[in-house]
Amino acid sequence: MSPLSELSPSQLHHICDPEGLGFRTTEEVQPLQGALGQEEAMKALRFGVSIPSRGYNLFVLGRAGSGRRTFVRQELEARAKGEPNPPSWCYGFNFKEPRHPKVLELPPGKATLLQARLDALIADLRKAIPQALDAEDVANRRAAIYEERSRQAAALMVEFRREVEGNPRVALLGNQDGVVLVPARGREPLAREAFEALPPQEREVTEAQVRELSKKLFQVQRKVHELQREAEDLVEELHRQVTKSVVEHRFSVLRDLNQDSPTVLRHLEAMAADIVENWERFTAREGEGEGGEDRALREREDFFLRYRVNPLVPGERKGGAPVVFESNPTLWNLLGRIEGQVRFGVMVTDFTRIAPGALHRANGGYLILHAEDLLSRPHAWAALKRTLRTGELRPADPAGDLGFMVTETLEPEPIPLRVKVILIGEPTTYYLLRHWDREFDELFKVKVDFTPHMDRTPDTEKGYASFVAARCRKEGLPPFEAPAVAAIVEEGSRLAGNQYKLSTRFRAIRDLVREAAHFALEAGAVSVSRDHVDTAIEERFRRNNRPHREMLDLIRRGVLSFEPRGREIGQIHGIGLIRISDQDFGRPIRVMCSAYLGTEGVINIEREAQMSGRIHHKAFLVLTGYLGRTFALSKPLLLSASLSFDQLYEEVEGDSASAAELYALLSAIGRVPIRQDVCVTGAINQDGVILPIGGVSEKIEGVFAAFQEVGLTGEQGVIIPRRNVENLVLRRGVREAVAAGKFHVWAIDRVEEGWPVLAGMEAGHRLEDGTFPEGTVHGAVARRLDEFVARWRAMGGDDEEEQEEADGDGRKAGGGEGG
Numbered sequence: 001m002s003p004l005s006e007l008s009p010s011q012l013h014h015i016c017d018p019e020g021l022g023f024r025t026t027e028e029v030q031p032l033q034g035a036l037g038q039e040e041a042m043k044a045l046r047f048g049v050s051i052p053s054r055g056y057n058l059f060v061l062g063r064a065g066s067g068r069r070t071f072v073r074q075e076l077e078a079r080a081k082g083e084p085n086p087p088s089w090c091y092g093f094n095f096k097e098p099r100h101p102k103v104l105e106l107p108p109g110k111a112t113l114l115q116a117r118l119d120a121l122i123a124d125l126r127k128a129i130p131q132a133l134d135a136e137d138v139a140n141r142r143a144a145i146y147e148e149r150s151r152q153a154a155a156l157m158v159e160f161r162r163e164v165e166g167n168p169r170v171a172l173l174g175n176q177d178g179v180v181l182v183p184a185r186g187r188e189p190l191a192r193e194a195f196e197a198l199p200p201q202e203r204e205v206t207e208a209q210v211r212e213l214s215k216k217l218f219q220v221q222r223k224v225h226e227l228q229r230e231a232e233d234l235v236e237e238l239h240r241q242v243t244k245s246v247v248e249h250r251f252s253v254l255r256d257l258n259q260d261s262p263t264v265l266r267h268l269e270a271m272a273a274d275i276v277e278n279w280e281r282f283t284a285r286e287g288e289g290e291g292g293e294d295r296a297l298r299e300r301e302d303f304f305l306r307y308r309v310n311p312l313v314p315g316e317r318k319g320g321a322p323v324v325f326e327s328n329p330t331l332w333n334l335l336g337r338i339e340g341q342v343r344f345g346v347m348v349t350d351f352t353r354i355a356p357g358a359l360h361r362a363n364g365g366y367l368i369l370h371a372e373d374l375l376s377r378p379h380a381w382a383a384l385k386r387t388l389r390t391g392e393l394r395p396a397d398p399a400g401d402l403g404f405m406v407t408e409t410l411e412p413e414p415i416p417l418r419v420k421v422i423l424i425g426e427p428t429t430y431y432l433l434r435h436w437d438r439e440f441d442e443l444f445k446v447k448v449d450f451t452p453h454m455d456r457t458p459d460t461e462k463g464y465a466s467f468v469a470a471r472c473r474k475e476g477l478p479p480f481e482a483p484a485v486a487a488i489v490e491e492g493s494r495l496a497g498n499q500y501k502l503s504t505r506f507r508a509i510r511d512l513v514r515e516a517a518h519f520a521l522e523a524g525a526v527s528v529s530r531d532h533v534d535t536a537i538e539e540r541f542r543r544n545n546r547p548h549r550e551m552l553d554l555i556r557r558g559v560l561s562f563e564p565r566g567r568e569i570g571q572i573h574g575i576g577l578i579r580i581s582d583q584d585f586g587r588p589i590r591v592m593c594s595a596y597l598g599t600e601g602v603i604n605i606e607r608e609a610q611m612s613g614r615i616h617h618k619a620f621l622v623l624t625g626y627l628g629r630t631f632a633l634s635k636p637l638l639l640s641a642s643l644s645f646d647q648l649y650e651e652v653e654g655d656s657a658s659a660a661e662l663y664a665l666l667s668a669i670g671r672v673p674i675r676q677d678v679c680v681t682g683a684i685n686q687d688g689v690i691l692p693i694g695g696v697s698e699k700i701e702g703v704f705a706a707f708q709e710v711g712l713t714g715e716q717g718v719i720i721p722r723r724n725v726e727n728l729v730l731r732r733g734v735r736e737a738v739a740a741g742k743f744h745v746w747a748i749d750r751v752e753e754g755w756p757v758l759a760g761m762e763a764g765h766r767l768e769d770g771t772f773p774e775g776t777v778h779g780a781v782a783r784r785l786d787e788f789v790a791r792w793r794a795m796g797g798d799d800e801e802e803q804e805e806a807d808g809d810g811r812k813a814g815g816g817e818g819g
Contacts, residue, residue, distance in 0.1 A: 004753045005722070006746050009739040012730045014499035016489040018482035020458060021465055025479040025527055029462075031470035035071035036463040037454030037504045045075055048446030049366065049420055055445050057388065057421040059371070061430040062450025065507030068424050069325070069368065072448075076323045076366045076422070083321040086364020089313045089415055090114065091351045093306035095270045101351035101412045104263045104309060111311035114264065117257070121250055122307045125275065129282040132246050133239055142235050149231035153224040160220045163213070169206045170213050181214050183207070243279040247272050271307060278303075305350055312336070312356040312415075313363065321365035326358035329374045331383050334358050336395040338410050354395050354412055359387060362419050371425030371433075384421070388443050393417045453496035453503050460502050461489050467506065468513055477517040483530035488512060491537060494697065494729040512536055534732075544583040548702070551578075551587055556709045560647055562588050564677035564707060564716060570594060570668030572758070574660030575681040575699040575718070576648070584695055586702025588679050590646040591660045595668040597788045598640025602627075602665065605644035606652045613653030622655075623662050625686035626751075630778065631785055634770055638788045641665060655683040656693035659719075662751055663758060670780030674758040677713065678746075679703045682721040688751040692723040697730055704734050704743060712737065717744030719754050752778075 023029055035042050041060075048058040062068045088111035090104040106114060132138065164172045164181070171184035183190045183206045195203065251272045258264040275282070281303055326333060336357035340349040358367055375381050387393055392414035423444065430447070433440045454460055465485045472479055480488075491512060495503035503509070515536035520528040554560040564573065570593040575586045604620045606612040612620070620643070628637060643661050645652060659682035667674045681699055683691040693699075700718050707716045725747050737743035748754050752763030755777045764776025772779035 004746055004748055004756055006744055007725065007728075007738070009735045011725060012728045012735050012738060012745065014456070014490070014493055014729070016461060016486035018486045021462060021482045021485060023465065023482055025481050026465060026469035026472055026485065027479045029465050029469040031473055032463065032466035035067065035075075036467060036506075037460060037502065038067070038071060038450055041448050041450045042071070042075060044446060044448045045072060046079075048422075048448065049076065049079060051446075054391065055388075055442055057444045058423070058446040058448050059430050059433075059444045060422060060424045060448040060450065061427045062424075063426070063452050063505060065505040066450045066452060067504065067506045068450050069370075070506075071450075072422060072424065073323065073325065073368065076368070080321040080323050080365055081319065083365070085109075085319055086313075086321060086418070088311065089360065089363070090309040090311045091354050091412055092267045092309045093271075093351055094413075095274045095306070098306075099409075099411055101310075101354065101410060102263070102267060103413045103415050104261070104267055106258070106261050106264060110258075110261075111309075111313065114258070115309050115311050117254060118307060118309055121254065122304060124250065125247065126282055126304075128246050128250075129243050129279060132242050133279070133283060135242075138238065138242055141238055145234045145238070146231050149227040153227045156220050156223055160216060163216070167209060167213065169209050179217065181210050181217060183210055239279050240276050243282075244272075244276045247275050274306070302350075305352055308352055310352045310354055312354065312360050322362050323366045323368070324358050324362035325368040327370075327373070328377075329358065329369050329380055329384075330377045331379045331396050332357065334380055334396075335383055335387065335393070336360055338395055338397050338412075349410060351410060351412065354410070357395070359393050359417065359419060360415070363393065363415065364418055366420045366422060368422045368424065371423040371429045374423070375429070385439050385443060387417060388421065389439070390414075391417050451504060453498065453501040456489075456493060456496075456498075456500050456502045464489050464492060464502065464509070467509065471510055471513045472517070475514070477513065478520055478525065478527050480513070480516070480528040480533075481530070484516065484528045484533045487530045487533040487537075488516075490729070491533075497694075497697070497727050497729065499726050499729060512540075515540065541583075544580075545585065547578070547580055548583065548585040548705070551585075552705055552709050555706050560587075561590060562706055562710060564588075564710060567673035567675055567759075569671050569673050570664055571676065572660050572664045572667070572674055573676065573679040573703075574645075574657040575679050575703055576645075577654075577656070577695040577699055578702075584698045585705075586695070586699030588703050588706050589648055589657070591643065591657065591664045592646060593641060593643045593661070593664040593668040595639065595641040595665065595784075597638065597791055599638060600640040601637075602639070603642040605642055606648075611648075611651050613651055615654055616652050616657070619655030619658040619683060620661065622658060622684060622686050623665060626662060626684065626688055627665075629686055630688070631782055635786075635789060637785065638792050639669070639785065641668060654693075655691075656681050656699075658682075658684050659690060659751055659754075663754065666777060666781050667759070669784050670777055671784065672759050672761070672777050672780050677707075677716040678719060678758055679717075680719045680754065680758075682719070682724075682748075684751055690721040690723070690748050690750060690753075692721045692727070696720055696724040696727050700728070700745065701731055701734055704737065707743065712742045714742050715744075717746060717757075719746045719748060719757060722747040722749045 041062075045058065045060070048056055060068050060072055085108040088106040088108055090106065090111050091101045092104050094100045094102045104114075161172060164170055168186050169184060171182050171189040173180050173182055173189065183195045183203075185194075190198075195206070198206070251268055254268055255265060258268070332355075334357045336355050336359075338349055339353040339355055341353070358369075374384065383396065393416075394414045395412060397409050421444075427449075433444075465480075465482075468480050468485055468488060471477065488509060489502065492502040492509060493499055495505055495508055512533070516528050516533040519535045519539075520532040523532070525532065551560065555562045562573070572591050573588045574591045576589045578585055578587060602620070602624055604612055604617065607617050607620065627639075631637065643665060645657075660680040662684060663674060663680060666672065681693055681696070683693055685691060700720070703718055728745075734743065738745060746754070746757055755761060755763045759777055762776050764772040764778035766772060766778075772782050
């Protein structure tokens, strides 16, 4: 067993020697480059972004403020500069299937250029095609076609008229718009009554001749219509040829400029053919169409949208792959969307209304997302997984993706996706996704684990100095003197909760640098001293510790009972840790125990009142194990005892009070008075080993403040686990009080080591006969337990137990026979 040891001031804090930093001010220090203390994480990051295989996306896990996003972004931007600029992407009209816009891939930076060239080309064609069709030679050719067919049609009609004129029984009535054959006599048309008055034989002959010539008239009219259609077809073909010549001349230039883009060449071919087929659209006059001039003009302009392109990702960067951080990863912000507008009471859309998302902008590079933000946005996580799984990027349809009925929408051709997705999140988020999402491991194969702390070495202390120098130069802050940097290093150990570690939560260090510089500037100093850093720490503590001050006021006024005087049986002060979002602090809590004859064992009043958590209940059961191992190896443990915390009205959780509970329990059983001016914290196991706990510095400082409220006597102190000594990073006030002998901190390895301080007597070792020495705590407890056994037996307790056992055996036997 290790002896009880009182800690010296040097053991309560790890001082940073300013001389060892090797500079006078940070002006002499090279600014930090890279991620301090995150070498393993950065190695994993570089591996993840360098491996090209699918599924090797990254999840960067670490606590907020550890510099995760900053370091990841710096690394990716540096890497992206040396990578090729990804292609530009456009959507174009699909001339065969308009509901399925085509994807066009172009070299970097050519998307908007193609858009501008096409817009200029169509504007030119809308002037050039009408001019070409209205040219004199085209008009002459068009007139010649119509004249030739009209001449042929007229000749057919002349010949037919001659034939009719040679028949006295038939007359031809009408003009060029229409003719009709009627019965006649002597070439004079007959009225109906006159025709009916003819002799039947003559009437039949006349009708037969009218029918015969009517058939010939139909054949002639059909030939005339064929000649008209032939003329129109020839003129149509003439217009196409003229339009084609105009189009080909202009499109040849665009083809030459886009030889390195096969998809654009195919699109230009389809576009040129469509313009030739729709030449009449280029000759339409303003205001033509139904529904008024405005509607006609709108419909006409809507038609010409097909000859535009929609550059989703222009790709016009200075160079390198894109690094995109999306702060609001909604479904639409990730995948883009197909926007619509209400036109004449109807929702319409077209390919020019396809809007890009973050994945479009990051395609060919890197996309950084916060995991918690992504998971909180409806449908976003599922859509991202689907996109990564298929390797195809499709814009979201707002109505369809939300489950609404849509009559018709666009289904754009997907864009091939080549992107590294980097999720940044809390460790809890990472492990929950791994446990519950079966696709997560397949899509995010690389874990980049940012540690919350690093070893405190001379190199890392100088690394802190480099970080401070970098902040000063970036933000224009005054330089920090070496003692000021030493104070920041010491604060880094406090944030890490360990004398031999430094925190990598650089957000908190950065804020401390800014606040210390602020106080230096307010004081008119040209450099930041240690006093300015201490002031910043003290002011931050004061801003955040109002709840602690109010609790101390309750102690001072006696509302919260804290009477650290004298000795009491079955009472001791433990230490609770109050956790608030921006400040943790300790408070003394009285633990009380009553022990008496009975068989109920040790009762946890908090548990009976449903105010005890699972960890605390487990720790409480350990007490019974310790009692059994120590005092009931050869005899029964007959005992009833109850333990509770005074003035504690919230749920009790954790095991850090189990040592105090054991001291109170043994004090109550053995009637051993223990000091009330010593607080105890620590967990135990069934063998009595003291185990480390969390928040030890905050606990000590909290009870020290409570002792200050009631007055320091020079005898007060705390007992902590020896395994927590390296976690002590106490503030100056506590260290100075310990140095002056006004306050004490003891460290123990086993529960027995604390008895000389608490009770002024040894715990006592078991003798060969199984008893404990007189004048020891264990001796007093063992005697009291023996008294309980003797009194129980005197009251007939053994007979009752034997009778109960006999009854039980009888029931078992009876049950066997019945079976």
